[in-house]
Amino acid sequence: MELMQRRTAIIVAVALVLIGGPLLIGLLGGFERTAGGEIAVVRNGGFFDNNRIRQVLDPGSGRTWIGMYSTAHKYPAQQRFYTITSQGDGDRSGVDVVTVPSADGVNMGIEGTLYFTLNLDHASIKAFDDKYGTRKFRGADGGSRNAWDGDKGWSAFLDQVVRPVIDNDLRTQVNSFRCAELVSSCALVQNTSAPQPGKPQGGVQAQSNNGNIAKVQNAINTSLATDLEQTLGGKFVTGIHFNLVRVTLPEKVQDAVDRAQAAFAQVSEAQARVATAKAEAAANKARQDGYNKCPTCARIEELKALPQGITVYAPGNGNGPLLPQK
Known part of the structure; x- marks a missing residue:
């Protein structure tokens, strides 16, 4: 029992x-x-x-x-940002730039930041979770995570879903401009006509590119909102703003630009020396012409040029001026 x-x-x-x-x-x-x-x-x-x-x-x-x-x-319920930079920052892992071709075929590196906020409307956030909260995304480290699985999961979602939309918009907008219209120094190495006096190599005038960069940025801000809504399948993000921070040239092109700038600097320096020599020669000639017209003026200038302390001065004396005795 x-x-x-x-x-x-x-x-x-x-x-x-x-x-x-x-x-x-x-x-x-x-x-x-x-x-x-x-x-x-x-x-x-x-x-x-x-x-x-x-x-x-x-x-x-x-x-x-x-x-x-x-x-x-x-x-995340606050404003977030997705940064594309060679420095490494923002809601993503790793560093990179978006490389897109210009209208004249030069690959250009684009760096910038996309600012946005997740739509907090309950119906919208529920639909977002149905579409993207029930699947996993592969991150930069090779691991698969949910979008709500911490910063790495959120970063993986942005890399796989949002990043392709940004790349496509940048490619579309940048491709409508020539290299020199976005990076003025690109005009130094353009393969066009032979050099002309007063112009950089290739005959392309360097220009201010701030206005064109602003056009690219404004166009991207307009297109991104529409493209993200279509790609994501709903208006899941609001307050979209893209800030284009930097446009860079490929390393070899930038090296060519640096060499061209150094060459133009040497040419400018040589031209400055020539101009100085011409100016000095013209001044000497003008001075001599004045002395020829006014011999007395020449004597006065000669007296001014004598060392201080001379007690006797005999023009025409082969022995020169008499200095004071010690």
């Missing part, structure tokens, strides 16, 4: 552990809250529940009951 009671107690204890443990974990994990810079989409979970969206937790929510074994997909 005592043995039977002991066995019964053991079975009850095991049952309590097997049933009560998961139940306790589910109860303790059934509460969730969000920080000020994040919004959460809550999905049902558990052994006998579906995986549909249960609710949305707004930024800075208090501790809220979300149900046993439910999961919270947290997304």
Whole structure:
């Protein structure tokens, strides 16, 4: 009898552990809250529940009951930025630039930053989670993560979904300008006609490119909003603004530009020396003409040029001026 009671107690204890443990974990994990810079989409979970969206937790929510074994997909609620730069920054890993060809076939490196905010409307964020929160994206490190899986997951989503749209818009806009219209020094190495006096090599005038860069930036801001909405399948991002920071030339082209600039600097220096010599010769000639017309003036200038302290001066004396005796 005592043995039977002991066995019964053991079975009850095991049952309590097997049933009560998961139940306790589910109860303790059934509460969730969000920080000020994040919004959460809550999905049902558990052994006998579906995986549909249960609710949305707004930024800075208090501790809220979300149900046993439910999961919270947290997304950034503040303005975010995606930076394309050789320095490495923004909501992505690694460093790079977008390389696109200009209208005259020069590959140009584009660096800039896309600013945007996730649409926090509940219907929109639910649709976003249905489309992109239920799949994984491969990051720069080769790992696959959900878009809501921390900074690396968010970065992987941007790299795979948003980045191709940015690349396509940049390629379309930059391809409508010649290299020299975006980088003025590119005019120094253009392969066009023979050099002409007063112009850089190739006969292409260097020009200010600030206005053209502003045109590219404004065009991208207009097209990105439409293209992102079409690509993502909804208006999931708002406040879109692209800031074009830098346009660079390929290394070999930039080296050619540097050499051309150095050559033009040497030419300018030589021309300056020639101009100085011509000016000095003209001044000497004018001075001599004045002395020829005014011999007395020449004597006066000669006296001014004598060293201080001379007591006797005899013009025409082969021995020269007499200096004071020590």
